Amino acid sequence: MTSPAEDAAPAWPAGSGPLFLGVRHHGPGSARAVRAALDAASPLAVLIEGPPEGDALVSLAGDPQMRPPVALLAHAVDDPGRAAFWPLADFSPEWVAIRWALAHDVPVRFIDLPATHSLAFTEGDGEGDGRPDGETDPDDGGAGTDLDPEARVQALRIDPLAVLAEAAGYDDAERWWEDVVEHRAAADDPFAPFAAVGEAMGALREEYGDGGHRRDLVREAYMRLQLRSARKEFGDDRVAVVCGAWHVPALGARTTATADRALLKGLPKVKSEMTWVPWTHHRLARHSGYGAGIDSPGWYGHLFGAPDRPVERWMTKVAGLLREEDQPISSAHVIEAVRLAETLATMRGRPLAGLTETTDAIRAVMCDGSDVPLGLIRDRLIVGDVLGEVPDSAPAVPLQRDLTRLQRSLRLKPEALERELELDLRKETDAGRGRMLHRLRLLGIGWGEASAGRGSTGTFRETWRLRWEPELYVRVAEAGVWGTTVHSAATAKAESRAVSATALSDVTALAEQCLLAELTDALPVVMSALADRAALDADVGHLAQALPALARSLRYGDVRSTDTAALGEVASGLAERICVGLPPACAALDADGAAEMRGHLDGVHAAIGLLPDAPDRPAGDLAGRWGAVLRKLAARDTVPGVIRGRSARLLLDDGRLPEDEAARLMGLALSPGAPPADAAAWIEGFVGGASGGGMLLVHDERLLALVDTWLTGVPAGSFTDVLPLLRRTFSAYEPGVRRTLGELVRRGPAGGGPRPDRPEAGIPGFGTGIDESRADAVLPVLRLLLGGPPPVGHDNDNDNDNDHAGVAR
Known part of the structure; x- marks a missing residue:
């Protein structure tokens, strides 16, 4: 049912020529005005600014599965990365025009420059249109291409909305447009707003010129040719044109078809394909790349969809969102926020509370003046997280x-x-x-x-x-x-990368990816390339960098039941070469090289622990060789301190280095004759990082005493040199560990603390040895937890008694 105002709306007068509906792309006010004008004019054809390749797809806009936001995607067949989007939301005037035409069984056509030409534009073709890649100003644009943004900014075009807003006394073009269009009540004459906008744009083009950008001139020439063809087919005054307001004066200009065809002569071309793809509100809100350049698509969608009382409905949405986040928002909050927004709009001379007023009211009433909840409101509502849908029948690769x-x-x-x-x-x-x-x-x-x-x-x-x-x-x-399937395409790309890769680490990473993705067909090619690269690469650092990925691959292969025998042979060979080449490679390194090699040391150590033993060698042979390498590194004075300390720590953690020997090595590294910087590096390697070094010092009082004694004896001139290194080492500990270490150091020898000359001495709260009887009481519980068999000669009742005794102890 229509209102009396709509019933009395004048029709488009005969003999007036085409109905030009100059719009702001993605403007809900423009969308409502377009719908009202089309209802009043009832044109025989609707022409829309957009790529003509979309004509074959426009019928899909009426499919029940089609849910905006969506976009027309065009890409070059030979270079799919060269692509362009034409995004449309449910509040886009173009989308409203398309849906109106489909509902009224009226032909609808796109009349902008074909994508086959627009995708072919390059810097040399004068593509620059005054905006970064894909950005749309309020009255024009809507497509983003892959062209270099620097190539497109050749000359700045004026912002027509900014000029009009300034003339009206506004310092914000967005706010001016909202006041005069988005918040405008339905007019008695549905054509009057478009006539006013067209007149304003004509005055601006007379004052500032048409910009002279080749692509705009070419686009407008093409649109004029399509308009002439439609006028001949349907009649001069039975055609409606929906386009950016900036183009209206150019489309109505008196030019000849010969002149327009001359502008189109020699345009570059590429073979292109087009389809519909889902779009998002987040992408609509982006001002560059493939975005459409509007700040608040969620708010615009609300304005377009709210039949009445938009401010009240908006505040209700915000309250619902905050309640979902467990914020105590009541109906009274909503009422007060609406009142405050309306009061702010009146004080600021606005016809209706806009986004600025509603946001200020929400901050004051619902968020207690905090901007933190506003971030959630902006992300979920003002912008929105909507993802559109396209029907299955849409073309796709x-x-x-x-x-x-x-x-x-x-x-x-x-x-x-x-x-x-x-x-x-x-x-x-x-x-x-x-x-x-x-x-x-x-x-x-x-x-x-x-x-x-x-x-x-x-x-x-x-x-x-x-x-x-x-x-x-x-x-x-x-x-x-x-390829045509995900599996075949991934296999083909993996094989290609394996052949072209030059670095060993790249091939090992690729092998890991193939195992994770279960690309068994690609593995032979990857393994062949891996064996070739490994045989030719003599850099120990490269080998050490590659081994962890291979070890992880073997581990992942086990869980995925993948045959990794060939991979295991390559990994074992790499490990052996590392064992031979690592000691000489660690000599005479600078600080940066030593730090990098320490990382390789950790990676190789973890990797060797995952590698299976080769069938032609006794079990544990590779691990034993690696342990011998660590002993060499820990004992060599020519090896940097951080590597010596790290080697000693790895041996200690594996049980290959007795605690007494670890204390002896620390004592040597921290002796008065050792340079302070080298001693600090040894400490960093031994107890630094996230390796549990803090707890080691907490439970081994001898090591803590050695560190304490060395630190107190560092000369004043050297202390400032080693302090940053020590601070980096100890600041990585958990706060509780640092607090415990500080308490132990504070007590010192006078409080019964440990001393190098009396390692058996304890401190309050720490035992001097292991109570074996108490430890044995826990064994039955551990057997139950680990699923092991009960000890011979013990029945279940005794085990249960022991369990309770162990827990009690």
Whole structure:
């Protein structure tokens, strides 16, 4: 049912020529005005600023599965990375015009420059349009391309809205547009606003010129040609044109078809394809790249969708969001916030409370003056986390179709809001999800980012942070050159990377990726490349950097039941070469080189612990050789202190170095004859980092006493040199560990503390030895926990008694 005002609305007068509806892209006020004007004029055809390749896809806008925001995506067939988007929201005037035409069975056509030409523009073609890549000013634009932003900023075009706002006495163009368009009540004459906007733009173009940008001139020439064709087909006054307000004067200008065709002569071309893709509000809010350049799509969507009382409805949405976050928001808060917003609008001379007024009211009434909750409101409501949907019938590259199939079968729907996904690889569905995400990462489609999980650190668990971005559709199109399915494309790309890789670390990382993604067909090629690179690379640092990835690959291969025998042979060979070459490589290193080598030392040590023993060698042979290498490094004076200290610590942790020997090595490293800087480096290697060195000092009073005695004897001139190193070492400890160490040092020898000359002395709270009888009482409980058999000669009742005794003790 229409209102009396709408019933009395005048029709578009005959003989007036085409109906030009100059709009602001993604403006809800413009969208409402376009709908009202189309209802009044009832044109026989609707022409819309956009790529003509979209004509074949426009009918999909009426599909029930189509849910904006969406975008037309065009990409070059031979270079999918060269792409452009034309985003549309439900409050976009173009989308409203499309839906109106489909609902009234009226032909709708796009009349802007074809994507086959716009994608081919380069810097030499004078592509610059005065804005960064993809950015849209309030009255124009809407497409983002992959052209270099620096190539496009050749001359600055005026911002027409800023000029009009300044003429009206506003210092904010956005606020002016809201007051005169977005918050404007329905007019008696639906065509009057567009006539006024067209007149204003004509005056601006007369004053400032048309900008002279080649692409704009070419676009307008093409649109005029399409308009002439439509006028001949449907009649002069039966065609409606929806375009950026800036173009209205140019489309109505008196020019000849010959002159327009001359501008289009010789345009570059590329073969292109086009489809619909889902878009997000976050992308609409971005001012560069593929964004559409509006700050508050969620707010605009609310204004367009609210039938009445938009401020009250908005405050209710905000209250609901805050309540979901356990904030105590009542109805009284909503009422007071509405009153304050309306009062602010009156004081500021605005026809209706806008986003600025509502935000100020929310901050004061609902957030107690804090901006912290406003960040959540902006992200969830003002911008919004909406992800559009497109129907299955939309064209797509084969790889995209296979990815969509996988997403459905694995029940992993793309979402605009970032979320964390925990996978248990022992479950078939989770294992399939992990394979798909790893394959996509190998293809450069960064839907998921692996992260450290909160749960188990076992190899059967993975944690991912997922967020789907619209430009990933471009990445999928680019990856389509490798294959038609995710599996085949990932396999082909892995093989290609293996052949072209030059660094050993790159090939080992690729081998790990192949195992994680279960690309068994690519592994032979990768393993062959790995063996070749490993045989030719003589740099111990490169070998040490590559080994951990191979060890992890073997470990992941076990949980995924992958044959890793060939990988194990390569890894064992690398480990042996490292054992031979590491001692000479550690001699005469500077501080930076020593720090880097210490990292390699930790990585190799952990990797060797994961490597299986070769069948032609006795068990433990590789681990024994590595232990001998660590002993050499710990005892050599030519090796930097940080490496000697780290080697001693690794031996101590593995039980290969007695505590007395560790204390002796520390005593030598911290002797008065040792340079203070070298001694501090030894301490950093022995007890630094996240290796539990603080607890080692807490429980071994001899080592703590050695450090304390050395530190108090450092000469004053050298103390300032070693202080930063020591501070870095001890600041990494947990606060409780640092507090305990400070208490032990404070007590000192006078409080019964340990002394180098009396290592058996204890301090209050610490025993001088191990109470073996109390320790034995815990063994039955440990057997139950670990699932081991009960000791011979013990029955269950005795075990239970011992369990209780052990717990009591």
